[in-house]
Amino acid sequence: MINKDLSVEFLGVHFENPFCLSSSPVGNCYDMCKKAYDTGWGGVVFKTIGPKHFLIDEVSPRFDALTKEGTPFVGFKNMEQIAEHPLEENLADVKRLKEEYPNKVLIASIMGTNEEDWTELARLVEEAGADMIEMNLSCPQMTSHAMGSDVGSNPDLCRKYCAAVKRGSKLPMIAKMTPNIMDMVPVAKACLEGGADGISCINTIKSVVNVDLDRKIGLPIINGKSSISGYSGKAVKPVALRFIQQLRMGEGLHDLAISGIGGIETWEDAAEFILLGATTLQVTTAIMQYGYRVVEDMKNGLMHYMEEQGVDRLQDLVGLANANIIPAEELDRDYIVYPEINYDVCINCGRCYVSCYDGAHQAMEWDKENRKVRCNKEKCVGCHLCALVCPVKAISKGEVVLKPGRPGNPADKKV
Numbered sequence: 001m002i003n004k005d006l007s008v009e010f011l012g013v014h015f016e017n018p019f020c021l022s023s024s025p026v027g028n029c030y031d032m033c034k035k036a037y038d039t040g041w042g043g044v045v046f047k048t049i050g051p052k053h054f055l056i057d058e059v060s061p062r063f064d065a066l067t068k069e070g071t072p073f074v075g076f077k078n079m080e081q082i083a084e085h086p087l088e089e090n091l092a093d094v095k096r097l098k099e100e101y102p103n104k105v106l107i108a109s110i111m112g113t114n115e116e117d118w119t120e121l122a123r124l125v126e127e128a129g130a131d132m133i134e135m136n137l138s139c140p141q142m143t144s145h146a147m148g149s150d151v152g153s154n155p156d157l158c159r160k161y162c163a164a165v166k167r168g169s170k171l172p173m174i175a176k177m178t179p180n181i182m183d184m185v186p187v188a189k190a191c192l193e194g195g196a197d198g199i200s201c202i203n204t205i206k207s208v209v210n211v212d213l214d215r216k217i218g219l220p221i222i223n224g225k226s227s228i229s230g231y232s233g234k235a236v237k238p239v240a241l242r243f244i245q246q247l248r249m250g251e252g253l254h255d256l257a258i259s260g261i262g263g264i265e266t267w268e269d270a271a272e273f274i275l276l277g278a279t280t281l282q283v284t285t286a287i288m289q290y291g292y293r294v295v296e297d298m299k300n301g302l303m304h305y306m307e308e309q310g311v312d313r314l315q316d317l318v319g320l321a322n323a324n325i326i327p328a329e330e331l332d333r334d335y336i337v338y339p340e341i342n343y344d345v346c347i348n349c350g351r352c353y354v355s356c357y358d359g360a361h362q363a364m365e366w367d368k369e370n371r372k373v374r375c376n377k378e379k380c381v382g383c384h385l386c387a388l389v390c391p392v393k394a395i396s397k398g399e400v401v402l403k404p405g406r407p408g409n410p411a412d413k414k415v
């Protein structure tokens with residue numbers, strides 16, 4: 001049994017491991033957070049607490065999922081807003097949780113409608129005992145345009161509200177970003193100017209996930225209508241990773257403290273977020289689908305990965321992959337790497353042949369008599385669609401060849 005130290009320091013707060021519930025129904029009340037702590041989560045971002053005067057009135061039903069073949073949740077859509085429980089109840093839950101779990105981290109997510117709200121909420125959650133504040137600047141389905149992603153895509157408002165939070169509390173504060181924006185760097189910088197200490201990234205992506213074809217209404221249907229609302233889960237991981245990478249590569253942001261969110265389901269996902277610059281990690285959709293216990297596999301897998309990599313401190317892995325993501329114009333375009341088929345593994349299903357013919361360059365040739373494929377290098381461009389569609393991973397990277405007239409030695413290429 002491998003036992004590695006998964007603890008991280010994030011903005012001066014000690015996390016026994018980087019895994020946190022992200023703000024959502026998975027951390028909506030005392031009982032849920034207690035169960036999550038007992039299952040081994042290092043921290044909880046409590047469901048976003050709003051001001052007393054903003055009444056929450058949710059729709060029913062409020063979820064939908066994008067499916068594909070046997071996969072029930074490729075991505076997940078929700079129409080939910082912020083905490084439905086009264087402010088006092090949320091604050092009492094935060095207080096009780098901190099009293100009973102002093103060594104676990106409790107991050108209070110808050111959202112106001114104006115500066116006074118933000119300042120007051122920050123004051124209240126600090127008084128209740130929270131370790132850190134997360135500003136929800138990013139829910140895409142608020143019924144008020146003074147809240148959520150409309151605010152989070154406006155750098156001036158973000159700067160102003162971050163400063164308002166800092167007036168109410170001395171706690172470390174992270175600003176939660178909306179991905180419904182081209183460039184996150186100006187918003188993140190405005191938040192830091194306003195006093196944010198770090199960034200959490202990402203909240204959900206605006207979406208219409210499915211349309212009922214008979215009734216001609218988006219899903220879920222609420223009295224014959226639907227709305228654009230937030231998309232999360234595995235499908236959004238690539239979007240989250242690109243924003244995190246771009247944040248860390250932003251001028252002056254190389255050491256930016258980031259809490260990574262979006263489609264984290266496995267230890268591999270977790271490791272990817274860490275390698276691109278996240279120090280802590282937050283999860284919702286995977287918990288909604290599988291329960292709090294997903295953390296056990298994620299912790300275990302991460303410990304094995306650390307062992308394999310010869311790393312003793314998880315923090316030493318943060319951001320290591322950033323230097324290897326470069327602009328497209330700087331990539332080496334001098335060579336082709338051809339696919340190599342392992343005929344001991346190949347099941348002759350023909351999927352590579354079909355995909356190469358209909359979706360690429362007709363380089364995979366199908367020998368009907370022997371039901372066997374072979375790669376015609378005269379036609380192959382080395383795109384590797386064949387390897388991606390192979391159901392048994394029989395295709396790998398093979399011979400490396402320089403394009404005509406290009407310099408270098410193929411053996412030096414890191415393929």
Ligand SMILES: Cc1cc2nc3c(=O)[nH]c(=O)nc-3n(C[C@H](O)[C@H](O)[C@H](O)COP(=O)(O)O)c2cc1C
Binds near residue numbers: 202236264
């Ligand atoms: C049902 C649901 C409710 C959510 N409520 C909140 C919320 O109150 N505050 C918030 O900051 N984010 C909220 N989120 C966004 C999540 O915290 C998270 O940023 C997003 O779902 C991406 O992570 P995931 O792919 O692990 O779910 C909610 C997400 C879902 C699915």
